[in-house]
Amino acid sequence: MKNENRVFRHVFLAMMVAVGVVISPILRVEGMCPMAHFINITVAVFLCAVLIGVIRMAVMGIPPLALTGAVFGAALSGIFYKISKGNIWAAVLGEIIGTGIIGAIVSFPVMALLWGRNGLTWMFYVPSFFMGTVIGGSIAFVFLTSMQHSGMLLKMQRKLGGEQNVRETLESEKTAAAQS
Numbered sequence: 001m002k003n004e005n006r007v008f009r010h011v012f013l014a015m016m017v018a019v020g021v022v023i024s025p026i027l028r029v030e031g032m033c034p035m036a037h038f039i040n041i042t043v044a045v046f047l048c049a050v051l052i053g054v055i056r057m058a059v060m061g062i063p064p065l066a067l068t069g070a071v072f073g074a075a076l077s078g079i080f081y082k083i084s085k086g087n088i089w090a091a092v093l094g095e096i097i098g099t100g101i102i103g104a105i106v107s108f109p110v111m112a113l114l115w116g117r118n119g120l121t122w123m124f125y126v127p128s129f130f131m132g133t134v135i136g137g138s139i140a141f142v143f144l145t146s147m148q149h150s151g152m153l154l155k156m157q158r159k160l161g162g163e164q165n166v167r168e169t170l171e172s173e174k175t176a177a178a179q180s
Contacts, residue, residue, distance in 0.1 A: 005161055012160060013051075016043045020052035021059070032128040033069070037136025040074040041095045042144060049074035063115060068107040069129055073099025088144045092137040096130070104129035 020039040036056075040049050053066035076098030077091045084090035104125040111117045111125075147153040 005159070008159055009161065012156075013043075017051045017055065021055045024052070024056055025060070032132035033066075034132045034136035034139065036066075036070060037073065037095055037099060037133045038139045038143070040070060040099070041077050041091050041137055041140035043074075064110050065107050065125070068110050069099050069103040069125075069132075072103040072106065073097075073133060076102075088141055088148065091144075092141050095137050095140075096133045100130035100133040101126065 016039060020036060023035040023039070024033055026035045036049075036052060039052065043049075049070040050067065053070045056062045056066045057064065073095040076094035078094070080094030081087065081091040105122055107125045107129070108120055108122050112120050144153060147156070
């Protein structure tokens with residue numbers, strides 16, 4: 001059973017990385033990739049964001065913005081989701097703060113110093129990163145909420161070994177159902 005879960009996790013990670021790479025060109029402009037944010041929030045796994053970023057850079061010729069934008073948002077998305085005990089809005093907020101603000105600001109020295117881009121300011125990437133995360137976050141929120149209502153999110157969490165989050169999600173769903 002343990003080995004089966006490990007295989008499932010690896011296959012799931014590979015599928016999400018593949019989906020992330022394939023759908024990333026949708027709605028993409030320099031510094032704005034909403035579909036990548038959709039995947040980051042959906043998976044909220046640091047490793048997945050890094051793998052997608054590296055593949056996008058290697059295959060599609062995308063600058064290091066694929067990494068500077070992804071890792072902070074995906075990490076904060078997962079952390080906020082965990083701290084909030086399974087609140088999808090918290091995951092979206094983590095992506096917006098992590099990528100839309102922190103990742104955008106960190107992108108300035110990377111692009112200016114390593115890639116030699118001139119005329120950039122610290123806030124140059126913030127508007128496009130922020131809007132990309134809002135768009136991708138909105139899509140992820142709708143997607144994850146529909147998965148939650150159908151019970152599929154809980155099933156996937158169980159399969160991926162997120163037992164603690166599953167218990168917390170069940171408790172929050174019971175509380176929400178009791179209040180309705």
